[in-house]
Amino acid sequence: MTFTKAPIFVTGAAGFIGAAVAERLLAMGQAVVGIDDLNAYYDVRLKEARLARLMSHPGFSFERLTLADRAATADVFARHRPSHVVHLAAQAGVRYSIEHPETYIDSNLVGFGNxxxxxxxxxxxxxxYASSSSVYGANTDLPFRVEQTVDHPISLYAATKKANELMAHAYSHLYRLPVSGLRFFTVYGPWGRPDMAVFLFTDAIWHGRPIKVFNNGDMQRDFTFIDDVVDAVVALLPRPATPDPAWTGADPDPATSNAPYRIYNVGNHSPEPLMALIGHIEEALGRKAELDFQPMQAGDVQATFADVTSLAQAVDFAPRTPLKEGVARFATWYREVWLGQIAKDN
Incomplete structure (x- = not known):
């Protein structure tokens, strides 16, 4: 990308994707201001360890704040005047949104508005900004395409991500703000989130605990390795969204607009059975899993599958990490970093 003299904001910089994006930008010589509130949704030590890696870069500065705080957010924009913003801060998790809806309203709606x-x-x-594959909700027409309508979310988390896309379009239309929304599909890899399947299963198998396998194992996910996700973000960042000259209100394309607005799927374009994931983890760890089969959970879907055609056309995106390789790389990180450095105090 073409570097800017002004810094780039990365919100959620202590999070999984945010830290990886910030680290890539810093390695490329770009100044980055990271923003995060370091909340305790999952083990804060992992967030602090990610942040410590970023703080070793001279081009990185950190602002700890809650984006739902309107005055604090306005102040940080005024002081740093970023050229570009990668907004990855959000309250994540489909299941958590059922029990704690208020945190999604504050973070994902109020924070995004600020x-x-x-x-x-x-x-x-x-x-x-980060959207999510969860917006496809009750859709069952696979692969999921950005041209599909996504008006039937089945969790509050998904609804807030759909709302983000609508809010972004309104600002793009009214103020000609170039915006690109990225629907991420089950991102995993080293430094990943402990509330997601790859980390949860690995940790349970390593310690001899049973793993909960929902929908009795009849699940498919488009698991996407973190390096491939970062490739997409960094490639898109210097290419501001532009109006689509072919867009028409008589037959509106949901993924484009006559405003500078775009939506992209960021996935591996290769749905994998959940049982295959478990097999790869067993192989990487050299241990067998104890399976606890469960029914489908509220807010969950049976399968996800990303059509990444528009992303490939925009930035020549091609996912390059097969699931077996990605799981092996995660397992190495889990043993050598998580167990060896971060979790040793447990």
Whole structure:
């Protein structure tokens, strides 16, 4: 990408994808301001360890704040005046949203609105933000395509991500703010989130605990390795969304607009059975899993599968990490870093 003299904001910089994106930008010589509130949704030691790696870079500075705080968010935009923003801060998790809806309202709606305002008033050249494959909700027509309508979310988390896309379009239309929304599909890899299947299963298998296998194992996911996700984000960032000259209100394409607005799927384009994932983890660890088969959970879906055609056309994106390789790389990190350094105090 073409570097800017002004810093790039990465919100959620202590999170999984945020830390990886920030680290890549820093390695490329770009100044980065990381923003995070270091909340305790999962083990804060993991967030602190990610952040410590970023703090070793001279081009990195950190702002600890909650984006739902309107005044604090406006202040950080005014002080740093970023050229681009990668917005990855959000309250994640489908199941958690059923028990704690208020945190999703505050973080994913109020916080995102404050980021949009900061970008609008700060003249940001491009806002790239995290949406989610969860927005496809009750859709069953696979693979999921950005041209599909996504009006039937089945969790509050998904609804807030769909709302983000609508809010982004409104700002793009009204203020010509270039915005690109990325629907991430089950991202995993080293430094990943402990509430997601790859980490949960690995940790349970290693310690001899049973793993909960929902829908009795009849599940498929488009598992996407973190390096492939970062490739997509960094490639899109210097390419601001532009109006689609072919867009028409008579037959509107949900993924484009006559405003500078785009939606992309970021996935591996290769759905894998959940039981195959478990087999790869068993092989990587050299241990067998004890399976606890469970019915489908509320808010969950049976399968996800990303059509990444539009992303490939935009930035020549091609996922390059098969699941077996990615799981092996995660397992190595889990043993050598998580067990060896971070979790040793348990």
């Amino acid at each position: 980021v949009l305002e900061g970008c609008r008033h700060g003249g940001v050249a491009h806002l790239v």
